[in-house]
Amino acid sequence: MKVAILSTAPTCYSTMRLRQAAADRGHTVKVLNTLRFAIELQHGEPDLYFRDKHLSDYDAILPRIGASITYFGTAVVRQFEQMDVYTPNSSNGITTSRDKLRSLQILSRHDIGIPHTTFVRDRADVLPAIERLGGAPVIIKILEGTQGVGVILAETTKVAEAILETLQSAKQNVLVQRFVAESKGKDIRAFVVGDRVVAAMRRVAQGDEFRSNVHRGGQAEPVELDASFQETAVRAAQIMGLRIAGVDMLESKEGPQVMEVNSSPGLEGIETTTGLDVAGVIIDYMADQVSFPELDIRQRLTVSKGYGVVDLHVREGLELVGKTIVESGLRERDIVVLNLTKGTTVISNPKGTRVIEAGDRLLCYGKLDAMRDLIPARQDRKRRRPKIQQLSPETIAEMGGKQS
Ligand SMILES: Nc1ncnc2c1ncn2[C@@H]1O[C@H](COP(=O)(O)OP(=O)(O)O)[C@@H](O)[C@H]1O
Ligand SMILES: [Mg+2]
Incomplete structure (x- = not known):
């Protein structure tokens, strides 16, 4: 394959390892400075220039977008997406994962452990919010x-209030989170590629520091993750639209809790700690995907007029209840069942012999009228959740990730 690594740091460990891994495997690889692209937009022709020259064809890109250039970097990735160049991490996924609040909002509707978190604006709402978290000590975090x-431990409610006030007056958006004391300054970094954890480490904060980041002096050790941590990491990455991700989790008494999902996880720490060739795994994964790419349904499914994807909540009394998918007559009406959700189990592309029961949810594609x-017709207008819901692209992407 011909692959471009998008990076502004050609000599950093991660970039050099990825470039070498690609070259060793016989791929054509270039490191292109993300900030030197020009995005060209004309009717029907998304295009890119690099350093004033028309960009040649690439099979894949590997975005390594630093936090300081998220806006331009994701615009470049989005342009490659428009040009049908494969990227393991979507521009949407990179943008969402950069914002800790947005990430947790999206993860929170799924069956994924997250630390209890709150986001308030008005001073009057701070105290009650901290109380709902179980009181001080609490963690205060800048969103980006x-x-x-930008991660602070507030020992008392008074201190928490003072910090919040200071940060808000400096126009910083901050969230307040339960301090997971039982994790004792440790956290887990799981490196996800595709649908598996390919390497993992535990980072341990030093001295009286509670933050285990390597940049804060945290020491790392290799760790064998149990199934719950592996599954949580893979699903969190999938929900975010990231096929390459560093998922940070706390070991809470309730099990794994995802703090954040990193879209350009560094390779140095994980490779030196575990001795594994993570760069090689990434390149092999991408080469596989290039030869048999997954389709981004968000951009393709809803283009025909009058067609769409809906999330159908099967209520007691509906004519579908008790019938198999074949008997339901859905197919005759040109309705395709993409997913059938029973409790927390998602059955993708369910067989025609599956029975539809009350309480199920059907993710369907078809004519909206049908x-x-x-x-x-709806009787009770006050119900929070409509029985049938036309889905936004983001929700469809999330549901695509909600497999079990
Ligand atoms: N709710 C929490 N409870 C306990 N420790 C936490 C909590 N949130 C963060 N930490 C510690 O602080 C570190 C940094 O937090 P994180 O949310 O990952 O921010 P950053 O993006 O700066 O790495 C984590 O690795 C963890 O050690
Ligand atoms: Mg972190």
């Missing part, structure tokens, strides 16, 4: 911090 900068006809 990295390397432990799907609306499946549902009798």
Whole structure:
């Protein structure tokens, strides 16, 4: 394959390892400075220039977008997406994962452990919010911090209030989080490639520091993750739209809790700690994907007029209940069942012999009118969740990740 690594740091460990791994495997590889692209937009023709020259064809890109250039960097990645060049990490995924609040909002609707977190604006709402977290000590975090900068432990409610006030007056958006004391200054970094954890380490904070970031002096050791940590890491990455990710988790008494998902995880710490060839795994994974790419359904499914994807909540009393998918008549009405959700189990592309039961959810693609006809007119206008819900692209992407 011909692959471009997008990076502004050609000589950093991660970039050099990735470039070498690609070259060793016989791929054509270039490191291109993310900031030297020009995005060209014309009717029907998304295009890119690099250093004033028209960019040649690439099979894949590997974005390594630093936090300081998220906006331009993700715009470049999005342009490659428009040009159908494969990227393991979507521009959407990179943007979302950069913001700790946005990430947790999205993860929170899934069956994934996260630390209890709150986000408030008005002073009057601070105290009650801290109380809902179980009181001080609490963690206060700037939404877009990295390397432990902007993560503060407030020992008392008074201190928490003072810090919040200071940060807010400096126009910083901050969230307040339960301090997971039982993790004792340790956290887990799971390196996800595709749908598995390929390497993992435990980082241990030194001295009286509670932050285990390597940049804060944290010491790392290799760790064998149990199934719950592996599954949480892989699903969190999938939900975020990232096929290459560093998932940071706390070992709480309730099990794994995801703090953040990093879209350009560093390779030096994980490779030196575990002795594994993570760069090689990444390149091999990408080469596989290039020869048989996954389709981004968000951009393809809803383009035909009158067609769409809906999330159908199967209520008691619906004519579908008790029938198999074949008997339901959905297929005759041109409705395809993409996913069938029973409790927390998602059955993708369910067989025609599957029985639809009350309480199930069907993710369907088809004519919107036909799907609306499946549902009798709504009686109770006050219900929070409509029985049939047309889905936004983001929600479809999330549901695509919610497999078990
Ligand atoms: N809720 C929490 N409870 C206990 N420790 C935490 C909590 N949140 C963060 N930490 C510690 O602080 C470190 C940095 O937090 P993180 O959210 O990953 O921010 P950053 O993006 O700066 O790395 C974590 O690796 C962990 O050791
Ligand atoms: Mg972190």
